[in-house]
Amino acid sequence: METLEGAELCFPQLLNTSCRKPLQHHAETIFLYILLSCISLLTVVLNLLVIISISHFRQLHTSTNLLLLSLAVADFLVGLLLMPLQILLIGGCWFLESFMCGLFYYASFILTSASVGNMVLISVDRYVAICDPLCYPTKVTQKRVQISICLCWVCSVLYNGVILNAFLKHPDRYNTCYGECVVVIGFITGAVDVILTFIGPIAVIILLYMKVFVVAVSQARAMRSHIAAVTLQGSVSVTAKKSERKAARTLGVVVVMFLICFCPYFYPSLVGQDMSTSVAFSIFGVWLLYCNSCLNPVIYAFFYPWFRKSIKLIVTLQILQPDSCYAHIL
Template sequence: MELIISKKLSLDNHICYCFSNNNLSCIKEIKPQVECIVLYTFISLASVLTVFLNLLVIISISHFKQLHTPTNLLILSLAVADLLVGLIVIPLMGIRYIETCWYFGETFCSLFPFILYTLVSASLGNLVFISIDRYIAVKDPLQYSTRVTTNKAIFCIILNWLCSSIYSVIVLYDAIFSKENPNTCYGDCIVTVKFEYVLTDLIVSLVAPCSVIISLYGQIYCVAKYQARLINSVTNVSKSEKKAAKTLGIVIAVYLLCWIPYYIVSLFPGYDSNESAVMNIMCWIMYMNSCMNPLIYALFYQWFRTSAKHILSLKIFEPSSEYLSLFPEVNDK
């Protein structure tokens, strides 16, 4: 706390307020111009890249009839959540961190944490449903079309978003609807969450999803390995095992690397999410997972590469383009 106070007092020679025409305005921290340029460049690139990649996924699945499958609907829901993170969360959190002021009003200050928690929870829920879908497809491929249907996928998507919204309200209820306002000046936006809710969020948003995803993908790998051994060709066995191991490693590693650092730091008592540079870095690593998801879950698919080419070349505006075959070569699987 002493370091924070001395930093603000050092600006007495040239005090800058968040709102110059308001006597109750917070004092704005002045960052070096070079640092601001670098940060704004990073925030802009992160936001644009996240929105662009997820928008490609959304347009591809929505436009091409061949991609209207239960699995791709789950990927579409994931892309929507990640797109909103890039469109809303990353820009607003970036501006707040760089300017050290909240310029979006007190009402949106209370609403923004709800949006953030809902999007993050929905994104995690989508990952879990995708894992379950892929497990059923590998474990019982003959019954997959009857067990997993489009209507069931839509129901799971609605359930996921509904549960994410309810969960966000429960966790943030005291912080949002409490009469005690922790904001000491105009231009500040502080939302405090009780430590017991932080522990609950650790279980709900990290331990439980990680356990489910790791367990399912572990079983997927074992099943794929067993099925590959049934094939007499040694070459096919080797390729199948390597592909399964590589996909599993990428999914689990990126997921854990993006989420574990945030929760490790958040468990330390007395941390300040507004002043701690370490906490801000951990949050940004977590947000960037929304940019990585389309790369992991869509970019490795041949249909995504093909559909992206047609979208970027504007061929989707041609007549009957939605009926284009995105899997012309079976041997490329």
């Protein structure tokens, strides 16, 4: 059996209190570091392109794109702040201060909650656009969307501050040795958290998209059979309806990938286990959740022609030209 003296310690000078590094194959560890670093860099670059595109080009200043911008900001921060620190944890040692450990988990919880909130707002936006298109311009204004986004982020900050209050006061309270960074959420708190930040929002998202799907299919059948009546009150063009359905389909893919990536992260709470962080859980659950931040802009690039056009203008530095913000993107 491996003795403490013979083990590789995180802090060799602290023989009695230092954590031991998990046994790892050197080649596999190097490959994992390189792979995850590439994912982190790709996440930052792609989401930065989304942020620049929507912020710079005036044609993209729509209510729906404001929600995509908010989601891109959350994904950008995941790639810039969380992924690099999570890479450190794969080695089994936390070399930063305990304060940074608390700040890391607080930021992680905030960005997770904000992403869920943005997904709910996107679902509501698509629901109104498809199911009540005549009232969409009056119900979903840019000012209301901006207020909703601000409330989403503020609530995420306050809510997770309450959830992690005791942990933030003593970030090392769950550490069993020096060089560990662990947060544990008890069963009751975890159950409340999973209902408020996962089960409840996901139920809303699924119900709204089921309604959107039914209405979109009904509209498509009506147009194909040429029985869509155009009245004075309901003069919505075929092109507009098709555009809204395409946006709903694209954002539907985003939501499906969101569910796939987020479910493993919340699995311990769903089965009644304490949420704790280990190396295996970090690699599977947390990194799958983080990869969702990289997938979103990839989906935009695949489905949205405006994103591909804007990337070309950004990469070729044409956005530096005068009046480039008025370029025809759509």
